[in-house]
Amino acid sequence: MTGLFISFEGVDGVGKTTQVERLRAYLESCGHTVVTTREPGGTALGRAIRRVLLYGMDAGNGVVDEHDGDAADIAPRAEALLFAADRAQHVAEVIRPALGRGEAVITDRYLDSSLAYQAGGRELTAAEIRELSMWGTGGLLPDRTYLLDMDPALSHARLTHAEDRMESAGNAFQRRTREAFLALAAAEPERFRVIDAAQSIDAVWASIRADIDALLRGDVHGGTRDETRSGESA
Template sequence: MTGLFISFEGVDGVGKTTQVERLRDYLEAAGREVVVTREPGGTALGGSLRQLLLREPGDAAEADGADIAPRAEALIFAADRAQHVAEVVRPALERGAVVITDRYLDSSLAYQAGGRELTADDVRGLSMWATGGLMPVRTYLLDMDPTAAHRRLQHDADRMESAGDEFQQRTRQAFLDLAGHEPGRFRVIDAAWPIEAVWERIKADVDAVLADAAADERAAAQAAAAQAAVTKESDGNTPAGGAR
């Protein structure tokens, strides 16, 4: 069975965690192995990098008032992503699991290139190099006004979450621009809808993705069987000792 890579994106507070958990439960009930992960922080190394990047209230670095230069931030995110893909994502996909990640490359593009005014090509190139070009087959962008989303948060805001309204609005628009450029991969869902309505939209699309993947597997198996039959027939028609 072929592995499947799915990502969830959006500004903080849009309900990604809730929908990731629902999708995990749904797929596991259908008999699939599911690996749920996140960025930053999907590995032991990533956990240390996450603390450095987000500096939640009470952290020593946060108390010191130290800031991270935009290029340094991009490199740290890329290091986290490289380890995440090598240690978690690729091995799971290779054994046929469904990998669901809360944030991936698009968050770097939106938060760093969109929200922090770095060059999108630089951020994309760095992340594509770090991951060997691995991209999700489907990305669910849960879209919502950042001010309303921020009110949903049930924890103290981290460094990214407390970056200000203008930054959050730029980031939201950057996500929407990314979705507009890759409509085949993205599905934009209004996160202001009730939780159940959001889930039903995701579920219907996931069912379609799974059906397409199954059809592709059947087609590949049929093609392989046909090629094997041709090879066998060709071998049977070859005179013993080879052609003279």
């Protein structure tokens, strides 16, 4: 499999969408064909799952009510399975085919969000979450993961839309999630680059561009894309 697989991670409000778009435009200017996508919701199945995950059970019937009491009733293990199902379809339908064509794939969230939000925020074990997602994806990991890091209290203040289930889970949940992201990055330093998202948009982009240039030249290493030992914890 060829191509280039990049993921962006971080708590809500850190500016992932902005940097995904900047990287897309830059890679295209360098002659790459680029696919941008996201989790959850990168496929038709994923969009249906996304509505349920973020807005509750009525959303699955086409009625989106972010204040619906049913939104809190998704059990942690069921939530993890829904995220894994979305990811399995996402990899099979979008990511692996694009990589096989030699294209660059940039995703807004991937495996590490499940590890941080479900294992860190929801207090399931990292080993359980990782094994589930690695099985669902056939062991596919990004070549590079950019973790945009910021105090959740500051990033949350940037949000301009109504809170979804994950965004409204409380300060302690968001702090645990951030700590889990940082622990993941420390455990896989070759794959991750941690960037201070409290900087200006231009400063964040400058760090990403410098690293992606070095990665494309082969001056720095990326992660191991297809991991065979899928039962390891992060």
